Amino acid sequence: xNLPTSFLGWVSLIWENYSGMFLYGTQITLxxxxxxxxxxxxxxxVVGIVQGIPVESGSSMLRKVVVKxxxxxxxxxxxxxxxxxxxxxxxxxFYGSMQVFDLDMPPLAAxxxxxxxxxxxxxxxxxxxxxxxxxxxxxxGAKAIGMTHFQTMLYVIIPQAFRTxxxxxxxxxxxxxxxxxxxxxxxxxxxxxxxxxxxxxYFRYFETYFIIALIYLILTFVMSRLLKFxxxxxxxxxxxxxxxxxxx
Amino acid sequence: MSxxxxxxxxxxxxxxxxxxEHLGKSFGSHEVLKDIDFRVNKGEVxxxxxxxxxxxxxxxxxxxxxxxPSAGKIYYRGExxxxxxxxxxxxxxxxxxxxxxxxxxxxxxxxxxxxxxVEKVKKQSAQEAEELALKYLKKVGMGAYVKARPHQLSGGxxxxxxxxxxxxxxxxxxxFDEPTSALDPEMVGEVLEVIxxxxxxxxxxxxxxxxxxFAKEVTSRVVFMDKGVIEEEGTPDxxxxxxxxxxxxxxxxxxxxx
Numbered sequence: 001x002n003l004p005t006s007f008l009g010w011v012s013l014i015w016e017n018y019s020g021m022f023l024y025g026t027q028i029t030l031x032x033x034x035x036x037x038x039x040x041x042x043x044x045x046v047v048g049i050v051q052g053i054p055v056e057s058g059s060s061m062l063r064k065v066v067v068k069x070x071x072x073x074x075x076x077x078x079x080x081x082x083x084x085x086x087x088x089x090x091x092x093x094f095y096g097s098m099q100v101f102d103l104d105m106p107p108l109a110a111x112x113x114x115x116x117x118x119x120x121x122x123x124x125x126x127x128x129x130x131x132x133x134x135x136x137x138x139x140x141g142a143k144a145i146g147m148t149h150f151q152t153m154l155y156v157i158i159p160q161a162f163r164t165x166x167x168x169x170x171x172x173x174x175x176x177x178x179x180x181x182x183x184x185x186x187x188x189x190x191x192x193x194x195x196x197x198x199x200x201x202y203f204r205y206f207e208t209y210f211i212i213a214l215i216y217l218i219l220t221f222v223m224s225r226l227l228k229f230x231x232x233x234x235x236x237x238x239x240x241x242x243x244x245x246x247x248x
Numbered sequence: 249m250s251x252x253x254x255x256x257x258x259x260x261x262x263x264x265x266x267x268x269e270h271l272g273k274s275f276g277s278h279e280v281l282k283d284i285d286f287r288v289n290k291g292e293v294x295x296x297x298x299x300x301x302x303x304x305x306x307x308x309x310x311x312x313x314x315x316x317p318s319a320g321k322i323y324y325r326g327e328x329x330x331x332x333x334x335x336x337x338x339x340x341x342x343x344x345x346x347x348x349x350x351x352x353x354x355x356x357x358x359x360x361x362x363x364x365x366v367e368k369v370k371k372q373s374a375q376e377a378e379e380l381a382l383k384y385l386k387k388v389g390m391g392a393y394v395k396a397r398p399h400q401l402s403g404g405x406x407x408x409x410x411x412x413x414x415x416x417x418x419x420x421x422x423x424f425d426e427p428t429s430a431l432d433p434e435m436v437g438e439v440l441e442v443i444x445x446x447x448x449x450x451x452x453x454x455x456x457x458x459x460x461x462f463a464k465e466v467t468s469r470v471v472f473m474d475k476g477v478i479e480e481e482g483t484p485d486x487x488x489x490x491x492x493x494x495x496x497x498x499x500x501x502x503x504x505x506x
Contacts, residue, residue, distance in 0.1 A: 056331075057316065058330075137347065140351055141350075143314060145344070145365035145413065146365060148333065148334070160354055243393075
C-alpha cells in the first residue's frame with residue numbers, strides 16, 4: 001500500500017478511513033455540550049436565584065435559617081467547581097462514584113454531569129450579575145403591586161435577565177463544545193477521543209488533529225452565528241401597531 | 249343590616265384608610281424622618297410638599313414598606329400592619345404606588361403591565377385581567393397603545409400606563425411619588441389631568457409633588473414637610489394663603505416668587 005507523501009494526501013486518507021468515527025465523535029460532543037449547557041444554565045439560574053433571596057427583618061426564623069443554609073451549600077459548590085480543573089473533576093466524579101457509591105455510571109452520563117456542574121458554577125456568577133444589573137425600579141414596581149419576591153423574580157426579573165444572558169449562554173455553549181475534549185480521560189468517545197483512536201494506526205498526529213480542529217471550529221462558528229440570530233429574534237419587532245380607539 | 253349600612257355611610261366621611269404613628273426612618277446615623285404622625289381618611293386627596301431632602305418621598309416609601317421604617321407603626325383600616333413578607337405583599341396589593349421613574353416592566357407590553365398584578369397577585373382570570381387592564385388603559389387615554397412596550401412610549405405615556413397599572417389593582421388608596429418630576433414640561437399636563445380626574449371620582453390619594461398650583465387646586469389637605477417632620481398641615485387655603493409656620497412661609501415664598 002502506497003502511503004501519501006503530502007500533508008493533504010494524509011488528511012484525505014485519514015478522512016476516508018475515519019470520517020465515520022469522527023462524525024460519531026462529533027455527535028457525542030454535541031450531545032454532551034447541548035445537554036451540559038442546558039442543565040448548566042438551569043443550575044446557574046437556580047444558584048443565582050438562591051444567592052439573591054432576600055432576608056428581611058420580618059422574615060420568619062425558619063426562612064432565615066433555610067436561606068442561610070442554602071447559601072452556604074451553593075457557595076461551597078461554586079467554589080469547588082470553579083477552583084478545580086474540569087479534567088480532574090471528571091476523574092473524581094467518574095471513579096469516585098464507582099468506588100465510594102458503588103455506582104457504575106456510563107462515561108457519557110458522568111461526562112454530562114461534570115460539564116453541567118462546571119458550567120453551572122460559572123454561569124451562576126453571570127446570573128447574579130445580570131440580576132443585580134437590572135434597574136431596581138423594576139423590583140419596586142413589582143413589589144408595589146403586591147408581588148412576592150418569587151413572583152417578581154419569575155415574571156419580571158428573570159425574563160429580563162435571561163435576555164441579557166443569551167450571549168453568555170452562547171459563550172458557555174461554545175466553551176462547552178471545546179471543554180468536552182477533556183472528557184476523553186474518562187473514556188467518553190467524543191471528538192478528541194475519536195482523534196486519539198485514529199492516531200493509533202498511522203501516528204499522523206498533525207493531520208488527524210488538523211481535521212479534528214476544523215470540526216471544532218465549524219461547530220463553534222455555526223453555533224455562535226445561530227445565537228446571534230436568536231438574539232436578534234428575541235428583541236422582537238421595533239414597531240408596534242396603534243389600535244383605533246374604537247377597536248379596543 | 250340596613251341600619252348598619254346607614255351608619256357606615258354616615259361615617260364614611262371620616263373612615264380612616266391609613267395611619268402612621270411615631271414613624272421614624274434613619275439611614276445609618278442620618279435621621280430622615282422623625283416621629284411622624286399622619287392619617288389618611290377615605291376619599292381624601294392629600295398632597296405632600298416640601299424642599300428636596302425634607303423626607304416626603306421617604307415617608308411615602310415607608311408607607312408602602314419599600315423602605316422599612318426604623319420606628320413607629322402603620323395602621324391599615326385600623327389594623328396594625330405586621331411586618332412579614334406575606335402580610336406586606338397583600339397590603340401593597342391594596343395600596344397602589346406610582347413612581348417618579350414609572351417603573352413599568354420593561355419585558356411586557358402596556359397591556360401586560362396592567363394585567364400581571366390582577367392575574368398573579370389577585371389571582372383573577374386572564375380574561376378578567378385583560379378587561380380591567382383595557383378599561384383603565386382607556387381611562388388614562390392609552391387605549392391605543394396596548395401593544396406598545398414601555399421603551400416605545402414617551403414619559404407622559406409611560407406614567408399614564410403606570411397609573412393604569414396601579415388602578416387595575418383597584419387599590420383603596422393610591423400613592424404618587426413625584427409623578428411628574430421626571431417628565432418633560434409639555435407632558436406634565438396630561439398626567440396631572442388624569443390625577444385630577446381620579447380626584448373628582450373620589451379615589452383616596454397621597455401625592456408628593458412640586459406642582460403647587462396642582463396641589464392648591466386638587467387636594468383636600470396639604471402637608472408641608474421640613475427636615476423630616478411635618479411642619480404644618482391644613483387645607484390648601486390655610487397652607488397657601490395663611491401659613492402659620494415661618495418655614496412654610498419661607499418655602500412657599502421661594503416657590504411663588506419664581
